[in-house]
Every structure is written in C-alpha cells, then in structure tokens.
Amino acid sequence: MVTLVKDNMLMSTYNTTYKTAEEALAVIKSGDRVFIQGSAATPQYLVRKLAERADELRGVELVTITTYGEFPLAEERYKDSFFINSLFVSANVRDAVNSGRGDYVPIFLSEIPRLFRSGLMPLDVAIVHVSPPDRHGYCSLGVSVDITREAVLNARHVIAQVNPQMPRTHGDGLIHMKRFDVLVEVDEALPEVDYSLRVTEKEKTIARYIAEMVEDGATLQMGIGAIPDAVLSSLTNHKELGIHTEMMSNGVMELVEKGVITNEHKYRHPGRIATGFIVGHRKFYDFVDDNPLILMQRTDYVNDVTIIRSNPKVTAINSAIEIDLTGQVVADTIGKYQFSGIGGQMDFIRGAALSEGGKPIIALPSVTNKGISRITPLINEGAAVTTTRAHVHYVVTEYGVAYLYGKNLRQRAKALINIAHPDHRERLEREAVERYGYL
Numbered sequence: 001m002v003t004l005v006k007d008n009m010l011m012s013t014y015n016t017t018y019k020t021a022e023e024a025l026a027v028i029k030s031g032d033r034v035f036i037q038g039s040a041a042t043p044q045y046l047v048r049k050l051a052e053r054a055d056e057l058r059g060v061e062l063v064t065i066t067t068y069g070e071f072p073l074a075e076e077r078y079k080d081s082f083f084i085n086s087l088f089v090s091a092n093v094r095d096a097v098n099s100g101r102g103d104y105v106p107i108f109l110s111e112i113p114r115l116f117r118s119g120l121m122p123l124d125v126a127i128v129h130v131s132p133p134d135r136h137g138y139c140s141l142g143v144s145v146d147i148t149r150e151a152v153l154n155a156r157h158v159i160a161q162v163n164p165q166m167p168r169t170h171g172d173g174l175i176h177m178k179r180f181d182v183l184v185e186v187d188e189a190l191p192e193v194d195y196s197l198r199v200t201e202k203e204k205t206i207a208r209y210i211a212e213m214v215e216d217g218a219t220l221q222m223g224i225g226a227i228p229d230a231v232l233s234s235l236t237n238h239k240e241l242g243i244h245t246e247m248m249s250n251g252v253m254e255l256v257e258k259g260v261i262t263n264e265h266k267y268r269h270p271g272r273i274a275t276g277f278i279v280g281h282r283k284f285y286d287f288v289d290d291n292p293l294i295l296m297q298r299t300d301y302v303n304d305v306t307i308i309r310s311n312p313k314v315t316a317i318n319s320a321i322e323i324d325l326t327g328q329v330v331a332d333t334i335g336k337y338q339f340s341g342i343g344g345q346m347d348f349i350r351g352a353a354l355s356e357g358g359k360p361i362i363a364l365p366s367v368t369n370k371g372i373s374r375i376t377p378l379i380n381e382g383a384a385v386t387t388t389r390a391h392v393h394y395v396v397t398e399y400g401v402a403y404l405y406g407k408n409l410r411q412r413a414k415a416l417i418n419i420a421h422p423d424h425r426e427r428l429e430r431e432a433v434e435r436y437g438y439l
Helices: 008-013 021-025 044-051 109-118 148-154 201-213 226-233 251-257 282-288 305-309 345-354 409-418 422-436
Strands: 033-036 060-064 082-086 102-104 125-130 138-140 157-162 174-176 182-185 219-222 273-275 294-296 314-319 322-324 359-363 394-397 400-403
Touching: 021 044, 021 182, 044 125, 044 157, 109 148, 125 148, 201 226, 201 359, 201 394, 201 400, 219 226, 219 345, 226 251, 226 314, 251 282, 305 345, 314 345, 345 359, 400 409, 409 422
Parallel strands: 033 060, 033 125, 060 082, 082 102, 125 157, 157 182, 219 314, 273 294, 314 359, 359 394
Antiparallel strands: 138 174, 394 400
C-alpha cells in the first residue's frame, strides 16, 4: 500500500484524522441509514470491512445507486444485518431487491439530492471514496459526484475512503476534508468497464442510423451500454459536438482527441464537458484526472430539464427493454422484475425534446437474445413505464428509425411494426388490427 502524505497541521486544524476501517465503521449502529457512494467510486474496501461487522448489526438500511464490483452486503447470509434500499438497481444488488432483502425507490435521478436535502430521507452515515487532500485540504469525489455531494453535505457522519488511484476531477466534487469525520487510507484500483467489448453487428447497425441523425454542433447525452459506445465510435466524421450528460464512458476520449468534441456551441459551460459520473477503463480515468475539460456536476443540476434544454440540438440517446405499439417505453423492469431504475432517461428525453433542434432517441435491438420481440402489442404484465408515449419522438432498431412525434395511435403502431424484427411483424400487425380495426 502506498503511504499517503498526511499534513498534520491541516488535520489538526480541521479536527480530521486517519483511522483504520474498523475504527471508522464502528460509528454505524443497528437501524442506521447508511449512504454508500456508487458507480466506479464504490468504496469496495470499506464495503468489505462493513460486511465483517454483520454479526454485530441488525436492520442497517443501505442507500445506493448503481454500485460496481463486489457488494457482499447484498448477499442472502447478511439479510438480517443489511437491507438494500436502492435508488437505481445494479447487477450486484438485483437479486436482493427482487428477493425481499431490499427494495427500489422509483425516482428521477435529478430529484434524489432533494431527498437528502429536504430530510425526507435523512442519512445517519455516508461512506464515500475520494482523492487525497491537496495542500489546501480539498479532496475530490472523483468519478462520481452525481447524488454523492448532497449525501456528504447532509449526512450526520461522513467516512471517506482516501485513495491515490481516484482521479481528481474538477467541478462540484471538490469537498474540503473538514466535511469528513474520519479518513481511511487505501490504495486500490477502481472498477473498470469497457462497453465496446459488448458491441455486436446489431449495435453497430443501430449506431449508424443514430449517427446519421446527429447534426454537427449537437450536444450529446448518452446512457449506459453497448449502443451508446457504438454511437460514439460512429461519430468520427462529425464536427464541433458537445457533451452534457449524466454519465460518460470511454468513447468520449477518442472523439476529444480527434477534435470531434469541442463543446464550442453549448450555451451551458461552453468549451467543457458536463457530466455527473464516469465509468470506463484505467486509460479513461487517467484522461479525466485533473483535466479542466471535464466538469463533474451534481445530478439536480446536470439532469435539470431547464439546464438541458438550454443547449443547442440536444441529442439524447437512451436504451429500452421493450416498447409497446403506442410508444410506451419500459427501460427498468422485465415484467415484475426490477432490473435497473428510472435514472435520468425522462430528464434527458424531455430536455432534448424542448431543446432547439433537439432529438430524443430511444434505441433498442428488435429482439432479445432469445428471439423475443422487444416491440410488443402490450407491455408485459407487471412492467413499469419509464418514459411515457407522449415523450417519445424517435425509436431506433437495427431495422430503421420510427418517428412517433405527432402521430396517432395507428400511425405509431405502423411505424413501430416497420422497424420490428421481420419474424414478428405479421403477429404485431394482427394485434394492431384487432385493437384499432385497421392500420
């Protein structure tokens, strides 16, 4: 482990001290509500150490958004000790949330900070992951500012995992060490993700359709996954693009280096990339480190529809699990199964729709891996609508683009059937005719 430089004068001035994980986590008591930072900033060392206290604790509520890496607190053996109250369900807590060892709070990402600030969800403890303090005593929340800043400002007690491998980022994530009650040192690599490894020919085809829709000078928002990464790879011949997004990944770096992303036409923060959190590989984290180009912001700002719409030609690219023939988008549930969360999809779909020249886009493969159509007559029983039919403008599959804005129900059904997988079109047409009488 690398020994961090500790400025004793700073620590004495602000009454902050380094302690062991065991000492720091001793403050957590049964029945407490504990916030744990997410994304690639998930404080995995402290998560593992908290799991070691399971026998001493009962009914500790853990508040999280997407967490990465190992998350033993969600394991069944700890069900009496920890309850996962997720604000956005990730793979490592999905089983707990759907098995009674946890639950999900349906909420827009832009509104989560208000839960903490207003006292609707008071936090006893916040566990966060930061860069080492600079000579002025400021640490950085690194790759995950999103809802974390508000958690730090409102929790009764804050434990900071201090890691030299955490990128130091600019923007809202700079927090003075006096806000932390205790610091725990660790030298540990961040979780890495490379969505480009999941891109197939299907995603590449979808990406080409979307790339044709992106205008020079547009402001981009991309969701998580293979399709957004494939889209970025298809934009190398575009010019003067900007980024204002809740999250970003590796593909942005190449476009910056090629001069495609310049941010010069943005109304908000021209010349800079605005984002709430970052997930990628180590090379991308190194690119982000101390880079003034990257402006990390809290989600109640970066996901604010008023802020989003003020930028030109906002092109929002988001994914879906299924979409029915009226245009209702299901993006966070598979039937009754809670798969992910509402997140920022609605924030950006609406913001793009209101932006001058904006394009809200829902992109999805036409079928699942098992060949089941993702374009359906009705959404699956128990599934929840993430984005309403009134908000949807463009839907893209590997078979083309359906434009739904201003279209009536029959016209929408026909447009969506035209981009469905050919094996399912006849059945979808029969269902639509039965419902509407004709197409």
